[in-house]
Amino acid sequence: MRDYPKFLIWLYRVFLKLYPADFRAEFGEEMVSVLSQVFSEAVQRGRGTLWRVFKREMRDLPVNLWRQHWSRFRKEGRQVQMGNLNPASGKTEGKTVSVEERPATWGETLLGMGPFLLAPILFITGFLMTSLFGELKPPPEPILTVVSSILVLVYVIPFLFVLGLGWVKGFPRWSYPYWGIALLFSIWLMRAATPGLRFFGYSFGHDDLWGWRAWSPLALVVVVAFLLSRIRPLHLLTQRLWQDWTRISFAIYGILPLAVLLAFDEVHAEGAYVVALILLLALGALGYMRSAQTWQRILSLLAGLVVTWAAATIYLAIYWHGRQEPWMDSPGNWVDTALGMNKAGGFLVLLLLVPAFLGLLRLLINRIRPLRSA
């Protein structure tokens, strides 16, 4: 009987860990102290009273946890909008430094690098699949079904989940390349045909383009995320884009793995090199996520693009020089290949810098209408 309160207090301390860290730090010990006093009193009245008190604590726990986490989530949103928030006064104080101006944590950085690590992983999977089933021509139907199901489960569903998570979390910086790649992929898929592919009992015909159906996964994510989080993330999206235009550049940067793949279309035995190039892009994303200043962020993206594209240009110039495929009128030469790649690279650099106009607009408006001090 005497040990019950001790055990229940220990259990209470365990549940206390579920509260947000700042709430725990501010009130945790006080809550334990108050509960100990309540238990001391209850134990005089018998075990039944003690359990009733503990049951009341447990009954209220889910609602209280939800309230504190929701309050924390809302406060983070306000911090993005207003700068540092003093919890005691509810006002901004001192130097207005947005939480978004800090470098990302390593977890966020890894998430931001996700789309660039995904392509190499897909290549490795493809290589393994070819090695395993390449000899079987054509591969038997059950194997194809199993392989495609694994690909969907392992890559597509997590990708869509992370996409939705980014929306629900109010479009943090790491989420932008996912949207870039998802939008471009959907546009590309609209004009693509996948003859023979079976999906929920539907079999795609030879000239059966995906059309509007290409947007279904994205639409599903948007609907679910919207139902879960309503309008607030969209509000945060506009605020954050206004605050940091490089996010749009990062979304555009997210399409670069596809651009690299397109550049290497019709190139044979290029797998390892493409993987290396996309990993170079991942380094640019790493630099972006770990930077705190706008100039550092855009420089990281530009460096990632320029270095990757230069390496791609060198490889392709060498590859195509003197080579002629059946669909070519004449053998390729390195000068034409390099020029073509430079044009495409220049276009991508410009595309990456276009969002800077948003930053210039913000600067202009802030000069015309200076921001009120907090």
Next chain:
Amino acid sequence: MPNLVDLPSNSPLTEVTYYILLILSPQPKHGYAIMKDVQALSSGRVILSTGTLYGAIKRLLEQGWIKRVDDEASNGSGRVRKAYALTQLGRHVLEAEVARLQRLVSAASLRSMGEPALYEESGG
């Protein structure tokens, strides 16, 4: 210090908020005393769990309706224990709420004076 403009003159307080402000109005109190007083004042109808109590305290601190004070006297060990006191803003909020409730009760009293006639008519 929160602005007095933030005073929610027309919005009713939740029962828990009302009781906490009411209990802190005469003097500062610590968490356990607030919890016991809420139970006593509500005749055992409102029994707070620690999570609910400190969730409300956190919100009231953020709103600037209460403030934290050290309560050395209330602890025999000499260890400083945290107590909570009503701020000027909190007192305004409480007074506004009491006035609102009084208006409601007055309205109910006026209405109840006319009630017997209605009953007589319907009953007759």
